[in-house]
Amino acid sequence: MIPELGNFSLILAFCLASLLVIIPMAGAITNNQLWMSLSRPLSTGIWVFMALSFACLAYAFLNDDFSVNYVARNSNSLLPDRYKFAAVWGGHEGSLLLWVLILACWSYAVSLFSKNLPMDILARVLSVMGIIIVAFLLFMLLTSNPFERTLLNTPLDGGDLNPLLQDFGLIVHPPFLYMGYVGFSVAFAFAIAALLSGRLDAAWARWTRPWTNAAWAFLSIGIALGSWWAYYELGWGGWWFWDPVENVSFMPWLVGTALIHSLAVTEKRGVFKSWTVLLAIAAFSLSLLGAFIVRSGVLTSVHAFAVDPERGMVLLTIMLIVIGSSLLLYAIRAPVVKGSASYTLTSREVFLLINNIILVVATAAVLLGTLYPLIHEAIYGEANRVSIGPPYFNTVFVPLMGLLAFVLGIGTFSRWKRTSVAYLKQQLSKILIASLAFGIIIPVIVTSEFNISAIVAVVLALWIVFSIAKDIFDKTSNKETFIKGLKALSLSYLGMQFAHFGMAVTILGVCLTSHYSVERDVRLAPGESEIIGSYEFVFEGATLQQGPNYQADRAVIQVLRNGEDYITLEPEKRLYFATGAVQTEAGIDVGLFRDLFTALGDERGDGSWVVRIHYKPFVLWIWLGALFMAFGGVLAITDKRYRSKKIISDSKETTKVKANRSTKPELVAQS
């Protein structure tokens, strides 16, 4: 009964979404206030029924209802409850349900926090989101219904969740990632609404900014969680593999980052409008491309769901309709008139443009590398398949990020319209000298070796950090105390500096881990040990342990630091009963400046085991940086500007907008 209720809710949500597509849009065209005002209750209704549907599937999982095919394939009666719940999104159908639920959440959020928005814009925005909801609900109902049942010959037990996914990472990674992915649909819908209404102005950019920041912050955390999960769950000690599925989550992030910066220019200076709209369309299009690549099996990947060309066909059709028509609309309606504001070569506008070019080129490089196997095969035939690995991506991507970090430092001090070169020189010369000096001296003293790549990384990170510090000190120096000065700074400014600081932290983490990690794969008998630096890893042997739905070989590795007891690590190798799959569970000692990573390999008879022991300096900083970036994004959303009761219009078109209906400050991040 409950699964039928879930299915029925899906159908109701589909009906409401169809109405959302038609009525408010028709209202916006005919200027019918009543029709437009239906957009809010319809979005609420869709959200309620999607949440109900999701709850029904979760109920089926928690109660081991194996008559539901999807539950039978992705759960097992022995699975702990928290994983039963997370298994709701452990396969194709359920993760699609989560995708649409999150889309419904975003459109509900737009309807809640839109008191400032003119009704016709709101109606169009929600209608566009309705189109996406309709498309994906249709896809789900026709090809991937999670509520399909087998009522005769119901399986006695389920096939179990993929062991890789039985982890805390699965519980949190996909929801965050989808919040980010799908969140770009809001910026997309705003862009389409602006193109449709012809009101592509500063107000549009201001409405879009907090939503873009929110989606971007979620995506930053989602990607970081995925990377961290791979690090401790896959047992290779790697944290990024340039796998197609990682790439498709990274591309919307890169374009989203470009969009955040481009929106700033459009809001403040009213230029780059067409470019900003294109980025908003591109960010969400890349999210759709991600959904396609993960779910169609078109590229081989460790993450891909079950391969099904039919689903791929439907998704391709959705992409054709949604992206194709928006790009057509773009070609017809995007403004070609140059923005009226003027700026010079060393203005902030230009530095942000350079930022955009670098990020878009980086995205294009990642896209090319991801799709290259397909391009190659289309040209040279099936027999000559190639796979593109980390060497390509690192060669192209790393220098671009270096350049980005360099421009970031200069951009911090640049001003709108024009910045004199002399001023930039005066601001930056000391920072350049200081970052060069410390950046070269510190790594050489600490490691007593001259590693040029590591030095470049440290110099660039210090370059960013010093310019942030100098800028903040300059901006607070006119107040009596530093704290008072800080309080006077706007939250969006502090958010920006936090995010930039996060970038420096991530650069350090990525580069120092890559260059200074020590990795050993050794064969150890009980009592034997391996020494890395001041740490000694003593292998005490492995014993068999019983888990709820698996049994594990658990090794005990006693770690000594400078000859004294430090910590005991217990890496595991698990055999899951239902699927017979083997899964490693790394034993890690997390530290701010270094991780000690151990993973258990194969037994080699006579009680000895192959043990993987890594010493990874600064690896935590990779994800710490992402946290700073996300925090910066959230901080910027809370800026008062976005909560102002009236729209302060700086263009003629918006002056006719009646926007003072707001009763209290509303537009805050729903994080």
Added chain:
Amino acid sequence: MNKRALLIIPGVFFMLMLGLLLFGLGRNPSMVPSALTNRPLPEFSLPSLNYGSIQDISQVSTEDLKGGISIINFWATWCPPCHIEHPYLVEISEREQELTFIGVNYKDDLDEARLFLEEKGSPFEKVIIDLNGRLGIDFGLAGAPETFIVDSAGIIRYRHVGVINHQIWEETFEPVISRIN
């Protein structure tokens, strides 16, 4: 140049990409590119398995595989898909007499492997024992079963991940083999 014409570029780019993805959907996804494709076999010398009437336990090395087209199949008794593909392999090996079928028993219990082949029949001329998965690493194995086509010069020409059945044999293996010939 008309500025509006420039705005069509993203659309054109998108349509090209869509065409590429459509092409990608139509192809066979279980054929995996291997870093080893069109490269020589990795050097190895490993013991072979004695079972049933075959009591020869001499070492098998890279050299032994040259001189004809061989099909190298990684399998194990612990791998359910290997049980599924086994009858097909037996049938195909009986039909394709000019090919040399070599099994690699991958990280397996040797007694169980013997029992398996004695009970179900063996498609293999020789079975190489890869007890610790060393050879699997050299072949870049993702899991069992995987099957490689090696030409007479000892060059790996094709890698297939997953189960082999009649359809897959006809649609992917036969074209590669006839091209080598």
